[in-house]
Amino acid sequence: MAQSLIRNVDVLIVPEAGECHVAEAQDIHLTDSVITAIVPTGTPPPATPVEVIDGTGLLAVPGLINSHTHSPMVMMRGAAEDLSIDDWFNQRIWPMEVNLTPERVRVGARLACAEMLLAGVTTFVDHYFHADQIAQAAIETGIRADLAPTYFSSAGPEAIDAAIATTRELATLHPRITASLGPHATYTVSDDDLRRTADVARAEGLRIHLHAAETDDQTQASLDKHGVTPIEILDRTGVLDAGALIAHGCGIRDTDLPILARYADRTTVATCPKVYLKLAMGNGTPVKQLHSIGIRTGIGTDGAAVHNTLDVWESLRLLALTQKHQQNNAEWMPLSDTLSLATRHSAAAANQPTTLGVLEPGRQADITLLDLSAPHNQPLHDPRAALVYSVRASDVHTVLVAGEVVVRNRQLTKLDLAEVLADARSLAHTLVDLSQGSAIQHYAP
Amino acid sequence: MAQSLIRNVDVLIVPEAGECHVAEAQDIHLTDSVITAIVPTGTPPPATPVEVIDGTGLLAVPGLINSHTHSPMVMMRGAAEDLSIDDWFNQRIWPMEVNLTPERVRVGARLACAEMLLAGVTTFVDHYFHADQIAQAAIETGIRADLAPTYFSSAGPEAIDAAIATTRELATLHPRITASLGPHATYTVSDDDLRRTADVARAEGLRIHLHAAETDDQTQASLDKHGVTPIEILDRTGVLDAGALIAHGCGIRDTDLPILARYADRTTVATCPKVYLKLAMGNGTPVKQLHSIGIRTGIGTDGAAVHNTLDVWESLRLLALTQKHQQNNAEWMPLSDTLSLATRHSAAAANQPTTLGVLEPGRQADITLLDLSAPHNQPLHDPRAALVYSVRASDVHTVLVAGEVVVRNRQLTKLDLAEVLADARSLAHTLVDLSQGSAIQHYAP
Numbered sequence: 001m002a003q004s005l006i007r008n009v010d011v012l013i014v015p016e017a018g019e020c021h022v023a024e025a026q027d028i029h030l031t032d033s034v035i036t037a038i039v040p041t042g043t044p045p046p047a048t049p050v051e052v053i054d055g056t057g058l059l060a061v062p063g064l065i066n067s068h069t070h071s072p073m074v075m076m077r078g079a080a081e082d083l084s085i086d087d088w089f090n091q092r093i094w095p096m097e098v099n100l101t102p103e104r105v106r107v108g109a110r111l112a113c114a115e116m117l118l119a120g121v122t123t124f125v126d127h128y129f130h131a132d133q134i135a136q137a138a139i140e141t142g143i144r145a146d147l148a149p150t151y152f153s154s155a156g157p158e159a160i161d162a163a164i165a166t167t168r169e170l171a172t173l174h175p176r177i178t179a180s181l182g183p184h185a186t187y188t189v190s191d192d193d194l195r196r197t198a199d200v201a202r203a204e205g206l207r208i209h210l211h212a213a214e215t216d217d218q219t220q221a222s223l224d225k226h227g228v229t230p231i232e233i234l235d236r237t238g239v240l241d242a243g244a245l246i247a248h249g250c251g252i253r254d255t256d257l258p259i260l261a262r263y264a265d266r267t268t269v270a271t272c273p274k275v276y277l278k279l280a281m282g283n284g285t286p287v288k289q290l291h292s293i294g295i296r297t298g299i300g301t302d303g304a305a306v307h308n309t310l311d312v313w314e315s316l317r318l319l320a321l322t323q324k325h326q327q328n329n330a331e332w333m334p335l336s337d338t339l340s341l342a343t344r345h346s347a348a349a350a351n352q353p354t355t356l357g358v359l360e361p362g363r364q365a366d367i368t369l370l371d372l373s374a375p376h377n378q379p380l381h382d383p384r385a386a387l388v389y390s391v392r393a394s395d396v397h398t399v400l401v402a403g404e405v406v407v408r409n410r411q412l413t414k415l416d417l418a419e420v421l422a423d424a425r426s427l428a429h430t431l432v433d434l435s436q437g438s439a440i441q442h443y444a445p
Numbered sequence: 446m447a448q449s450l451i452r453n454v455d456v457l458i459v460p461e462a463g464e465c466h467v468a469e470a471q472d473i474h475l476t477d478s479v480i481t482a483i484v485p486t487g488t489p490p491p492a493t494p495v496e497v498i499d500g501t502g503l504l505a506v507p508g509l510i511n512s513h514t515h516s517p518m519v520m521m522r523g524a525a526e527d528l529s530i531d532d533w534f535n536q537r538i539w540p541m542e543v544n545l546t547p548e549r550v551r552v553g554a555r556l557a558c559a560e561m562l563l564a565g566v567t568t569f570v571d572h573y574f575h576a577d578q579i580a581q582a583a584i585e586t587g588i589r590a591d592l593a594p595t596y597f598s599s600a601g602p603e604a605i606d607a608a609i610a611t612t613r614e615l616a617t618l619h620p621r622i623t624a625s626l627g628p629h630a631t632y633t634v635s636d637d638d639l640r641r642t643a644d645v646a647r648a649e650g651l652r653i654h655l656h657a658a659e660t661d662d663q664t665q666a667s668l669d670k671h672g673v674t675p676i677e678i679l680d681r682t683g684v685l686d687a688g689a690l691i692a693h694g695c696g697i698r699d700t701d702l703p704i705l706a707r708y709a710d711r712t713t714v715a716t717c718p719k720v721y722l723k724l725a726m727g728n729g730t731p732v733k734q735l736h737s738i739g740i741r742t743g744i745g746t747d748g749a750a751v752h753n754t755l756d757v758w759e760s761l762r763l764l765a766l767t768q769k770h771q772q773n774n775a776e777w778m779p780l781s782d783t784l785s786l787a788t789r790h791s792a793a794a795a796n797q798p799t800t801l802g803v804l805e806p807g808r809q810a811d812i813t814l815l816d817l818s819a820p821h822n823q824p825l826h827d828p829r830a831a832l833v834y835s836v837r838a839s840d841v842h843t844v845l846v847a848g849e850v851v852v853r854n855r856q857l858t859k860l861d862l863a864e865v866l867a868d869a870r871s872l873a874h875t876l877v878d879l880s881q882g883s884a885i886q887h888y889a890p
Binding site: 074075076077078079081082083084085088111114115118119274276277278279280282304308309310311318320321322324325327328329330331332334335373374375376377378379380381382385386389390392393394417420421424425428432 | 519521522523524526527529530533556559560563564719721722723724727754755756763765766767769770772773774775776777779780818819820821822823824825826827830831834835837838839862865866869870873877
């Protein structure tokens with residue numbers, strides 16, 4: 001049992017109910033991967049710590065959780081700009097994804113893990129191809145991940161079988177890796193395949209991560225073609241009953257809310273607000289309405305081919321800003337609720353609502369230490385305001401995942417960053433090659 | 446004549462018409478404060494440079510221009526959160542501003558200059574009280590500023606006389622300081638006082654920086670009370686004829702456009718999109734409509750009491766994102782136009798359209814060198830996409846203003862940052878004290 005200690009650190013407390021606040025001058029005691037105590041600095045430790053991290057002048061927050069991403073898409077960062085959602089899919093991304101190979105996915109995932117860890121992200125919830133390669137990158141870099149191997153119905157039953165088999169393998173691979181079933185979306189996976197997915201999920205205790213009701217246009221298209229909304233499809237195929245993380249949900253209608261409410265204990269939504277602005281998708285996720293029926297909403301970045309970063313600080317800031325705009329109410333989505341979404345709710349979106357997302361005894365020691373001393377955060381009248389509206393990823397000083405220091409003094413401890421960058425640069429051109437003249441799928445929801 | 450050279454640097458070219466692009470491997474030659482040549486690396490220099498800056502691996506962009514701010518308000522950063530615009534003014538900011546003193550303004554301005562320089566901002570366009578103190582901070586720190594001493598009609602004619610006198614003094618104080626006349630807004634300065642301001646401006650060749658049509662509610666209130674829009678007030682009082690920088694303009698109506706078009710050669714607008722989201726002000730500045738009539742739009746942060754940072758990278762990214770959302774068109778406000786607004790247009794908003802904002806011979810050497818090698822910008826398929834959608838202020842490596850290195854390897858060269866921060870921290874509580882029970886003004890537009 002390895003004992004360690006983060007000494008004399010301020011701690012962001014995210015209560016189940018009530019306001020987030022900062023407890024000053026605390027000692028955080030860890031045993032192996034778990035937080036065992038948070039006590040005022042100087043309280044005698046239960047055992048002699050092997051490692052002591054000096055937290056003086058730093059603020060400890062729950063490691064951020066990227067609730068929805070496609071990590072290897074960092075390889076296409078900046079290669080599909082100023083495009084409509086249709087052109088983004090059909091002219092760029094799905095043709096580019098013909099070029100995916102296990103090696104290219106692994107190289108991209110390693111770069112993504114490096115970017116996220118340096119920004120204080122300790123868990124990412126991923127949905128992509130060659131998920132076994134992403135798992136290896138996560139294991140190597142020290143980050144935590146929930147991985148959903150992506151599948152389309154168009155790829156045929158063998159591809160679906162293989163994706164489901166990968167989920168099963170990943171689920172038992174490593175303590176830091178969990179796995180979800182990964183049908184792509186209601187418009188790319190048939191009702192029959194969604195039903196089969198839900199059956200597997202229920203039988204084996206897996207949950208489902210998929211895209212649904214991404215825009216109101218998609219919802220309208222679903223109504224026009226099938227007479228039902230995407231949420232109604234998830235209901236009738238058993239996906240909601242099995243338990244699902246719904247990416248985006250911007251097209252969730254008021255009539256969908258009573259359906260979702262029945263599954264509030266096992267349904268979460270991930271919201272990625274930068275994407276909704278950038279692709280001109282109209283209103284974002286109806287976070288306030290989902291809150292009113294008890295649906296927890298995590299914050300994510302989506303892939304960097306649209307979001308350009310995997311920076312969850314950017315996402316949580318945009319969530320607060322766009323929610324105020326969308327609700328036409330500057331008092332809505334206050335600091336405390338924003339921080340709760342980025343931590344407690346996002347832990348639920350990562351399917352680990354009781355083990356991650358909060359700094360308290362018994363939880364995993366996924367901890368981000370911030371240095372808020374730079375000019376852009378000073379003077380510090382309210383550290384919560386700094387976390388939502390002025391902090392930068394570059395303020396992340398030290399990061400622990402499962403009690404292990406993975407970033408120390410702004411440097412990765414387990415990865416040769418120069419090598420990761422060199423590998424990504426050498427392969428980048430292969431990913432954005434459009435000469436194949438084919439695509440992995442056509443966007444026509 | 447001091448010769449210097451930035452050797453082997455990539456350079457962002459912002460043409461008057463056509464696409465922004467990057468010229469690789471250039472040498473930028475400077476003589477004193479002026480760019481004298483930009484030539485392919487290795488071209489023999491016209492004279493032996495005294496100082497050589499190695500630009501290898503860096504991207505040179507025009508120093509960013511913060512087109513509208515109230516720099517000393519960094520002292521209230523994070524002290525007025527989650528409030529309606531009415532409460533923000535009446536419950537917090539205007540009561541807090543009773544506490545302003547010359548010393549507190551100077552300390553705040555020094556912190557603001559430090560924050561901006563480290564983020565690659567080389568010019569700020571300011572509107573505040575005790576502007577002489579802000580000028581001293583700018584001169585000391587090496588940044589460039591256009592300063593408008595703020596006045597309300599409610600303060601009486603002597604206060605207006607004093608503010609106008611300060612503008613005159615600042616206009617001749619220092620090569621890096623220019624000055625504007627600073628009536629606060631159409632709803633806080635009477636038509637008579639605006640007329641007088643316009644007369645002074647025309648007679649003395651000064652321009653006017655003020656708030657107008659900040660929200661559509663303000664425009665409607667003006668119509669209800671006076672039968673004219675704020676823009677019509679600026680027209681009938683001669684402010685537009687004299688030449689104005691209009692802050693925000695979110696409430697500019699279509700009927701205002703023909704009026705503004707008549708003064709397109711001397712009118713600019715500053716847009717601060719984070720503020721419009723955060724205060725739930727509805728639609729932002731109608732940039733597309735203003736473009737269509739030839740009005741140049743600069744990008745700014747407003748004060749940090751609402752924007753929380755003075756980070757123009759954040760502002761320009763939000764400008765692109767919110768414009769796509771507002772126009773419901775992901776192809777609008779493309780990379781190149783966004784960069785042009787942040788440079789060429791913002792130079793016009795700073796009242797220096799021919800001397801700042803572009804890297805070319807004859808312009809002032811206000812240059813920001815960026816290091817885009819960190820994971821969040823890699824691989825670098827399109828450096829313009831990085832500048833708009835993934836760069837962080839922490840990627841700013843070296844900054845020159847008027848040919849002088851003011852940030853070198855991420856450190857301020859002319860300022861003791863620890864002292865600046867200590868001063869700000871020691872005075873911060875005095876600014877947010879609400880015990881006076883009074884306010885400098887009441888918001889009721």
